[in-house]
Amino acid sequence: MNILEVKGITKTFGGVSAVADVSVNIEENTLLGIIGPNGSGKTTFVNIITGFVRPDKGSVVFKGKEMIGLPPYRVTNLGVGRAFQMVKPFFHLPAYKNIIVPLSSPRVRASSGGGYGDKDAMSLDILEEVGFERDSSVPYKTASVLPHGYLKRLELARLIALKSEVFILDELFSGLSIAEVTSITPIIEKLLLDGKTIIMVEHRLKELFRIADKVIVLNFGKKIKEGVPKEILEDEEVKKAYLGVEV
Amino acid sequence: MKERVIDGQNYRKERIARCIKARSDDIYALTSQKEMWYLLFPRIVPIVGIAIVAYLLPIYWKKVILTTCIFAMLAVSWDFLSSCGMLSLGQALFFGIGSFAAGGFNHYLHLPVYLTIPLATVTGGLISTMILLPVIRLRGIYFAMVTLILPLMLMRLIEATKLLGGTEGLTGLSPFPNEWVEVTLIMAAMWAALFGLRRFIASDYGLIFVSIRDNDRATMASGINIYAFKAQALFIGSSVCAFCGAFMTHSYQFTGMPVFAMEFSILPIAAAAIGGMNTLAGPLLGAMLLVPLSELLREFGTLRIVFYGAILIICVIGLPEGIFHYLSRKYNEMERWVKIE
Amino acid sequence: MLVYGLINSVILALMALGFNLTFGISGVANFAYGAIYIVAGFITWTLIEKLGLPHLVSAAAAIVVIGLFGMFLYKLVLKRIRGLVISEVIATFAVALVALELLRYIGFIGFRYSLPVFIDGSVEILGAYVDIQRLLILALSILVVVAQYLFTHYTKLGLAFRGIAQDEHTSLSLGINPDRIASWSMGIGCSLGAFAAIVILPLGTITVDSGYDVLINALSVCIVGGLGSTFGVIIASFIIGYAQILTATYISSHYTIIVSLVAILVILALKPSGLLGHQKELEERV
Ligand SMILES: Nc1ncnc2c1ncn2[C@@H]1O[C@H](COP(=O)(O)OP(=O)(O)OP(=O)(O)O)[C@@H](O)[C@H]1O
Numbered sequence: 001m002n003i004l005e006v007k008g009i010t011k012t013f014g015g016v017s018a019v020a021d022v023s024v025n026i027e028e029n030t031l032l033g034i035i036g037p038n039g040s041g042k043t044t045f046v047n048i049i050t051g052f053v054r055p056d057k058g059s060v061v062f063k064g065k066e067m068i069g070l071p072p073y074r075v076t077n078l079g080v081g082r083a084f085q086m087v088k089p090f091f092h093l094p095a096y097k098n099i100i101v102p103l104s105s106p107r108v109r110a111s112s113g114g115g116y117g118d119k120d121a122m123s124l125d126i127l128e129e130v131g132f133e134r135d136s137s138v139p140y141k142t143a144s145v146l147p148h149g150y151l152k153r154l155e156l157a158r159l160i161a162l163k164s165e166v167f168i169l170d171e172l173f174s175g176l177s178i179a180e181v182t183s184i185t186p187i188i189e190k191l192l193l194d195g196k197t198i199i200m201v202e203h204r205l206k207e208l209f210r211i212a213d214k215v216i217v218l219n220f221g222k223k224i225k226e227g228v229p230k231e232i233l234e235d236e237e238v239k240k241a242y243l244g245v246e247v
Numbered sequence: 248m249k250e251r252v253i254d255g256q257n258y259r260k261e262r263i264a265r266c267i268k269a270r271s272d273d274i275y276a277l278t279s280q281k282e283m284w285y286l287l288f289p290r291i292v293p294i295v296g297i298a299i300v301a302y303l304l305p306i307y308w309k310k311v312i313l314t315t316c317i318f319a320m321l322a323v324s325w326d327f328l329s330s331c332g333m334l335s336l337g338q339a340l341f342f343g344i345g346s347f348a349a350g351g352f353n354h355y356l357h358l359p360v361y362l363t364i365p366l367a368t369v370t371g372g373l374i375s376t377m378i379l380l381p382v383i384r385l386r387g388i389y390f391a392m393v394t395l396i397l398p399l400m401l402m403r404l405i406e407a408t409k410l411l412g413g414t415e416g417l418t419g420l421s422p423f424p425n426e427w428v429e430v431t432l433i434m435a436a437m438w439a440a441l442f443g444l445r446r447f448i449a450s451d452y453g454l455i456f457v458s459i460r461d462n463d464r465a466t467m468a469s470g471i472n473i474y475a476f477k478a479q480a481l482f483i484g485s486s487v488c489a490f491c492g493a494f495m496t497h498s499y500q501f502t503g504m505p506v507f508a509m510e511f512s513i514l515p516i517a518a519a520a521i522g523g524m525n526t527l528a529g530p531l532l533g534a535m536l537l538v539p540l541s542e543l544l545r546e547f548g549t550l551r552i553v554f555y556g557a558i559l560i561i562c563v564i565g566l567p568e569g570i571f572h573y574l575s576r577k578y579n580e581m582e583r584w585v586k587i588e
Numbered sequence: 589m590l591v592y593g594l595i596n597s598v599i600l601a602l603m604a605l606g607f608n609l610t611f612g613i614s615g616v617a618n619f620a621y622g623a624i625y626i627v628a629g630f631i632t633w634t635l636i637e638k639l640g641l642p643h644l645v646s647a648a649a650a651i652v653v654i655g656l657f658g659m660f661l662y663k664l665v666l667k668r669i670r671g672l673v674i675s676e677v678i679a680t681f682a683v684a685l686v687a688l689e690l691l692r693y694i695g696f697i698g699f700r701y702s703l704p705v706f707i708d709g710s711v712e713i714l715g716a717y718v719d720i721q722r723l724l725i726l727a728l729s730i731l732v733v734v735a736q737y738l739f740t741h742y743t744k745l746g747l748a749f750r751g752i753a754q755d756e757h758t759s760l761s762l763g764i765n766p767d768r769i770a771s772w773s774m775g776i777g778c779s780l781g782a783f784a785a786i787v788i789l790p791l792g793t794i795t796v797d798s799g800y801d802v803l804i805n806a807l808s809v810c811i812v813g814g815l816g817s818t819f820g821v822i823i824a825s826f827i828i829g830y831a832q833i834l835t836a837t838y839i840s841s842h843y844t845i846i847v848s849l850v851a852i853l854v855i856l857a858l859k860p861s862g863l864l865g866h867q868k869e870l871e872e873r874v
């Protein structure tokens with residue numbers, strides 16, 4: 001069953017066509033990879049789905065509900081969460097307090113029966129899940145002093161706290177070391193086991209192709225290819241888009 | 248990092264937190280008297296100090312204390328709004344609306360003081376929030392610019408329509424029973440506003456407000472309707488100002504166009520800039536310094552404002568973090584010189 | 589009426605252009621703008637009346653002096669607090685306070701301060717008598733807008749301006765020094781303010797208090813038009829300008845301010861980035 005159906009979304013920014021007529025169906029409990037060279041419109045695509053940018057044309061249907069026109073917080077509360085490419089923690093708050101904010105959202109309150117539990121404890125549990133060492137001082141540190149890897153994990157923790165059904169991860173792996181990537185990949189695989197649907201925007205093709213069920217390729221805002229990782233790897237047009245040369 | 252050389256040895260300054268502070272900030276989790284005093288001291292001293300000054304000094308200075316407290320509250324409210332990501336340049340708007348509300352209730356409906364003030368606080372907060380609701384989506388400097396022009400335009404509006412007493416204003420409003428009540432009330436209100444808001448911001452619910460300032464897009468991505476929260480913050484912040492306006496109105500038994508004066512917008516910001524933003528206590532401290540200072544400079548006439556501006560510029564450039572941050576660091580952390588190997 | 593509306597609109601636009609230019613390029617909201625406008629008026633007045641310099645020379649001198657002042661303001665004050673929005677606002681506003689209240693203290697109040705018009709007389713257009721000065725404002729405003737367009741599209745400095753406005757970091761990597769550009773933009777913005785003062789002030793008297801009014805007008809127009817967009821500013825001036833004249837003739841001149849107020853609130857509620865705010869700003873603002 002398709003959990004998310006994207007049809008013909010188009011967005012131009014003052015003449016620059018950022019996303020042009022992109023359609024894709026995402027089946028429940030699969031991992032969709034989105035790749036494409038820099039500036040090919042991947043983040044804009046994510047922004048449109050999550051309500052941060054309103055498209056010129058097109059529709060996004062989540063579980064039978066049209067989502068274009070809904071503000072970002074409504075989209076989030078329906079169950080589509082997104083992690084930002086540019087990490088956006090609450091810099092002045094300690095890491096575990098960062099998670100209290102999504103824990104206070106209507107979605108979480110409704111699902112955990114009023115949600116008057118101990119939020120601090122809940123947030124520490126979630127942070128442990130994404131790799132914050134519980135017994136250390138890391139979860140209590142202010143976000144502004146945390147290293148980049150932890151901030152990326154914090155983005156992921158936010159989505160887990162929100163109990164999202166669709167996880168949209170915009171370049172989660174960028175700027176991480178191989179070791180960090182290998183430690184985060186199991187978390188994503190576990191989410192899949194839990195029945196979540198994941199959309200990953202990535203430049204780290206090798207890591208992505210290992211876990212993706214389907215991949216779409218964007219170039220200059222257009223979808224130039226859709227298929228299983230193996231097909232994408234062998235496609236001439238994709239190589240051309242990436243390498244910028246005639247093959 | 249500061250360094251210096253003593254007897255041919257390099258020394259570097261090191262800061263360490265006093266261990267008491269490191270353990271807990273919550274008064275209920277304290278284990279010894281020493282810790283309790285450590286936390287209470289910086290809170291009690293100003294409360295008692297200002298009370299002594301207020302009760303002992305002659306009547307003229309009572310008025311100064313009154314004004315100081317009012318500006319301190321405006322500054323605290325400004326800082327609260329800015330902690331929620333709303334940069335207001337128009338505290339005068341909230342103040343003025345509260346003042347006119349109290350004046351109106353008293354003049355037209357003949358309500359007594361103890362009713363007009365709470366009524367004006369709530370209605371003032373509501374009206375202010377309504378006026379700003381259309382622009383609540385604006386951020387940063389854009390929101391600031393709108394709030395700056397609104398009170399000035401309302402001033403013209405009252406001038407033009409001759410509503411609410413027009414240019415003359417409403418005079419002969421009911422006074423407070425006596426100045427003791429007045430001074431006690433305003434001091435109580437000021438401390439209540441400060442400690443109340445501080446506690447509020449530290450709560451799980453208040454956390455959401457602070458997160459909006461840090462990053463409103465991440466707050467939205469956390470499923471929070473930031474506009475609803477901003478409206479709530481506006482209501483809280485503007486109610487505090489409206490209270491000040493209502494209080495001032497009865498204290499001077501007058502309300503009129505001057506309540507929208509730029510002074511009520513600028514002075515709180517100045518106080519916050521000098522005292523230290525996003526601490527709530529800093530702006531209060533700033534107001535405690537600035538208002539009496541401006542009272543001392545009164546004999547210079549309009550030159551006073553020139554001094555004022557100059558002080559502001561110097562403070563903004565030279566002391567960007569504010570006095571409060573500086574003091575609290577000195578209080579909570581020890582400094583010592585250590586040898587560099 | 590048509591003519592008065594036009595002229596009123598153009599005056600608004602001219603007042604706002606300088607503020608808009610600085611903000612559009614360096615992102616500094618120059619709250620000292622109104623003060624600079626008035627100070628320019630008084631400098632010109634002093635040069636003409638006290639030193640007996642010719643009108644045009646004094647005007648040019650005032651524009652240059654104010655421009656330099658703007659650059660110094662950036663170099664001495666704003667550069668240190670760049671990016672701290674609150675501090676920028678406080679600092680520029682404090683400069684405005686110092687300047688205006690100092691003028692008041694020195695004693696520049698009363699009705700005797702007015703600048704001479706460039707050319708006396710009036711002509712009849714469409715049944716309305718219009719001072720030549722007002723026509724001159726019209727002509728000069730068009731000239732300024734055209735000059736600004738040419739400057740930003742065809743000169744090296746102007747192109748650097750646009751680069752910084754669009755993306756500070758990319759420009760940095762292309763060897764454009766943002767501090768230099770920002771100080772130039774402050775200078776030119778202030779000069780434009782001075783220019784506006786010199787051509788508009790002859791219509792009335794120079795008063796210290798109108799410094800605040802100028803700031804309010806400039807802000808309203810820029811907010812409605814979409815900050816940073818010259819074309820938006822012009823359109824916004826026409827909307828507000830005509831709305832004001834219409835209310836003044838059909839209802840009462842007292843209500844003009846209400847019209848501006850309502851216009852601002854309605855437009856911002858419908859379109860938070862202003863009429864022609866850029867996409868990039870949209871993202872920052874909403
Ligand atoms: N708010 C905006 N205003 C104007 N142009 C924009 C905006 N957002 C994106 N663009 C433009 O749209 C195009 C697509 O950008 P987008 O950020 O979606 O690319 P991307 O695929 O995510 O790139 P990257 O791999 O570098 O993250 C770019 O040309 C970009 O400049």
Ligand SMILES: [Mg+2]
Nearest residue numbers: 042043044085
């Ligand atoms: Mg991207």
